[in-house]
Amino acid sequence: MSTESCPADHVDRPTDPVSGCPVSAGAAAFDPFGDAYQADPPEAVRWSRDDEPVFYSPSLGYWVVTRYDDVKAVFRDNTTFSPSIALEKITPVSDEAIATLERYDYAMNRTLVNEDEPEHMPRRRVLMGPFTPDRLAHHEPIVRRLTREYVDRFVDVGKADLVDEMLWEVPLTVALHFLGVPEEDMATLRKYSIAHTVNTWGRPSPEEQLTVAENVGKFWQFAGTVVEKLRRDPSGDGWMPYSIRKQREYPDIITDSYLHSMMMAGIVAAHETTANAAANALKLLLENRTVWDELCADPGLIPNAVEECLRHSGSVAAWRRLVTADTTVGGVPVPAGAKLLIVNSSANRDERHFEDPDTVDVRRDNATEHLTFGYGSHQCMGKNLARMELQVFLEELTRRLPHLDLVPGQRFSYVPNTSFRGPEHLWVQWDPAANPERSEPGLLDTRQPVRIGEPTTRGLSRTLTVERVDPTARDVVEITLAEPTGAALPSWSPGAHIELELGEVSRQYSLCGDPEDRSRYRIAVLRDPGSRGGSRYVHDELRPGTSVAVRGPRNHFRLDADTRHHVFVAGGIGITPILAMADAVCAAGGSYELHYCGRSTGTMALLDRVRRDHGPRLHEHVSEAGDRLDVTALLAEPTDGTRIYACGPQRLLSALDGASAHWPGDALRVEHFTTAGHELDPAVEHAxxxxxxxxxxxxxxxxxxxxxxxxxxxxxxxxxxxxxxxxxxxxxxxxxxxxxxxxxxxxxxxxxxxxxxxxxxxxxxxxxxxxxx
Structure with a gap:
């Protein structure tokens, strides 16, 4: 790349002779093998996300990508960004180490991780079967049995290194079970797996390379021995016997060399990343004690807690790609032949995609959008097996050892490499006399349902307390909700709603308070004579001090701050989201008008507040006074830069929709809380x-x-x-x-x-x- 084509400022900055690109101080200092990156990769490259999201590292010889949208775009395009270097040794190997590998006939070839099209997808389709959620379900019993057995070994001791005593061996045994291979010596396999990681992604010294090569060579021979053993009788369960049987149907797609490489890579992929993810998750949760306590109190949060831990501190820090044609990444020109280090762990903490990304929030409703498993055609096939294991680990430990603590003062070490991370040791302690199973005989008989696959967000409720119930119009009450511990509530934006669990039903209500006030939420609820139970429950059952389960906030009725003029239309209780929007535009000095419709002033919720805060912009339309809103007249002439925001009864929304038909298609935005949804009728629908x-x-x-x-x-x-x-x-x-x-x-x-x-x-x-x- 010439300095003329480089987008960065070359003035007073040294230029790398290879890339031709100026090197900033941050890029020059970037060291993925250093202590800071190993301990917390997203924090180590925060400077990059903020100031230089795509940069060239002269010491590594790679372009580094750190923001969410850019990382996802690279994952999405596996043609321009080839995965072929994903398993390439990042540190040049000495001649002596190469000779050692040759002595073992080491010939690691392409696997699903690092092969290009058109070879990759046909293989992936053929081999996908055992990874689907319905096929994974029968592995749950062995995950539970192993987890229980290993916890039994130390539950009454009071202190344990969870990595050595559980988190390494259980995933390894599960991996072997899933692959369908016989269980071998754990210590030897652990040594092999670490050697493979360091050999590929680490920076071993020339002396260490010989030891690593020796272990990798032995690992390769072991993998080949197991494949031959299974080939003699491939009738059993597991991915490898399945693959051998599929080879008979697709010999050109699944070759002998491919099976050998996949055997070795499969052990590492199914074992080490899960073991590290579990250690990272438990360390993170115990460092955030209130979150751990929440899981102990409500195990229904565990599936989403797994996603949040994978997002915040996953075991896969970065992947690598080879650029096959001149292109741009994040607006930065990158030449063909360039190598990319895409730091997906940094993307997972990008505030442009995740609200308050450094906070551990097990109710985060977009935690599942993390990129720890990658994205697109090369997304991790074993992701749901890993999710299952992590859920069972958290369930067992939160139920049996809720009083677990990290041993204070311990220093966490990591095997230095660019891509995979987890603490080598995780020391915890507890008082065995306080183990709940000693006083609750039936404790071990309980089971939390495991979600095999990506969790929904329906169970992500938090318990809030009703602080106030204030009448605000005829048959309308304003409910103020607060966190009983006094903790700050999740932030929200105008137009957002929360969902309340009310007896046997759940209902959504728009927030109408101040988004800057993180101490409480406010909603207003109309008693509906035709209520199916929601509004009646609010009016009859909610009192100061009442606890209520709340989900959200969520917002699919967002205010466009760049709109030149806002027309707000509220009908009845529909004032709640509209008022928060009008407040925001007013505070920003924006242009707006507010039309509030109601049968009578006595039925119009929050009217005093609306008049006080928006009097000059307010147009009251009271049916009893003969002043109904003429929507046809209001929307007679389309106006550039104007949007209409509306919430209210369906007849009002339908009228606005019809009256705005000649406006631009996105001019009208409405809030709905019901649909005409119905069960699918196969006699009517088509495939x-x-x-x-x-x-x-x-x-x-x-x-x-x-x-x-x-x-x-x-x-x-x-x-x-x-x-x-x-x-x-x-x-x-x-x-x-x-x-x-x-x-x-x-x-x-x-x-x-x-x-x-x-x-x-x-x-x-x-x-x-x-x-x-």
């Missing part, structure tokens, strides 16, 4: 195909199956929440085909564009859709 552009798969959606269900059955992660087309959580990009939209999230213009769909409810109009997944 269709989903082509997944980023994953290289084609998935069939049955007439009685949602797109969301079909994707999950194919091992494709898609987050979800309401699963009714209300919240927008399960949105997927559409690249081709016509969508039968059945949600109430997208605007008219968004539907017309056909570039997005809600996978929980919407379907294909024709025979196929292509999604960017």
């Amino acid at each position: 269709f195909d989903l082509t997944l552009a980023d994953s290289g798969l084609t998935v069939r959606v049955a007439p009685d199956q949602t797109v969301l269900a079909a994707l999950r059955a194919a091992n494709i992660d898609v987050p979800s929440d309401c699963e009714e087309g209300l919240c927008g959580t399960c949105e997927a990009p559409v690249l081709g085909g016509e969508v039968d939209h059945r949600d109430v999230v997208l605007t008219r213009s968004e539907r017309s564009a056909g570039t997005r769909m809600m996978t929980c409810c919407s379907r294909a109009c024709g025979a196929s859709l292509t999604l960017g997944l």
Whole structure:
């Protein structure tokens, strides 16, 4: 790259002779083998996320990518960004080490991790079967049995190194069980696995390289011996016997050398990353004691806690890619032949994608969007096995040792390498006399359901206390909710809502307080005479001091701060989200008008506050006074830079939709809390195909199956929440085909564009859709 084509400022900055790019102080000092990176990679490259998200490291010889959108874009395009160097030794190997490997006939070849198309996807399709959620379910009993047995060994001791005494050996045994190979000596396999990691991603000295090479060579021979043993009788369970049987059907796709390489790589992939992820998770949770205590009190939070731990402190710090053509990454020109270190652990802590990313929040509703498992066609096939193991570990330890603590003063060490991390030791302590199983005989008989696959966000509630109940209009009460411990509540933005668990039902209510006040949430609820139980419960049961389970906040009714003029329309209790929006625009000095409609002033919630804060911009439309809102007149002339935000009864929203038909398609934005959703009728619906552009798969959606269900059955992660087309959580990009939209999230213009769909409810109009997944 010449200095003329480089986007960075060359003035007063040294230029790297290889890349031709100026090297900043941060780039020059970058050391992925140093203590800071090993202890916390995202923190070590925070400077990069903030100031230089794509930089060239002269000491490593790689371009380094650190922001979420850029990392995901690299994962998505496996043609421009080839995975072929993913297993390449990052440190040049000495001639002596090469000779040692040759003595063992070491010939590690391409695997699913590092092969290009067109070879990769045919193999992945053939070998995917054992990794799907329904096929993984039968592994849960052995995970539970092993975890119980290992905890039994130390539960009454009072002190343990969880890595040595549980977290390394259980995943290794599970890995061997999943692969279908006989269990071998644990200490030897551990040595082999570490050697493989250091050999590929580490920076061993010339002397250490000889020892590493010796162990890698022995590991290679061991893998070959096991393959030959299984080949003689491939009838058993496990991925390797399955693969050998598939070889008979697809000999050109699954070759002998491929099986040998996959055997060795599979042990490392299924074992070491899970062991490290478990150690990272427990260290993180015990360092954040209130979070650990939350899991002990509510094990239903464990599935999402696993995702949050994988996001915050996953075991996969970075991956590598080879650039195959001149391109740009994050707007920075990168030449063909360049090598990339894509720091997905940094992407997972990017504040541009994750709110307050350094905080451990086990109720984070987009934790599943982490990139620890990668993304696209090379996403980790074993992700759901790892999720299962982590859930069982956390369940067993939070139930049996809720009083667990980290041994104070210990120093955590890591095997130096660019890509995989976990503490080599994790010392914990507890008082055996306080073990709950000593006083609760039935404790060990309980089981928490394991979620095999990506968890939904439906169970992510927190218990809040009703602080105040204040009448604010006829049959309307304002409810103030607070965290009983006094802890700060999650932040929210105007238009957001929370969901309350009210007896046998759950209902969504818009927040109408001050987003800057993190100490409490405020909602206003109308007693509905036709209530199915929600509003009646609020009015009859909620009193100061009452506890209520709350989910959220979430926002699919967002305010566009760049709009030149805002027209706010509220009908009845629909004032709640509109008021928060008007407050925000008013505080920012923006242009707006507020139309508030009601039957009478006595039924209009929060009217005194609306008049006080928005009097000059307020237009009251009171039916009893003969002053109904004329929506046709209000929206007669489309105005550039104007958006209409509305919430209220369906007849008002329908009228606004009709009256704004001649406006730009995205001018009207409305808030819904109900849909006309219904069960799928296979006599009416039709089957269709989903082509997944980023994953290289084609998935069939049955007439009685949602797109969301079909994707999950194919091992494709898609987050979800309401699963009714209300919240927008399960949105997927559409690249081709016509969508039968059945949600109430997208605007008219968004539907017309056909570039997005809600996978929980919407379907294909024709025979196929292509999604960017």
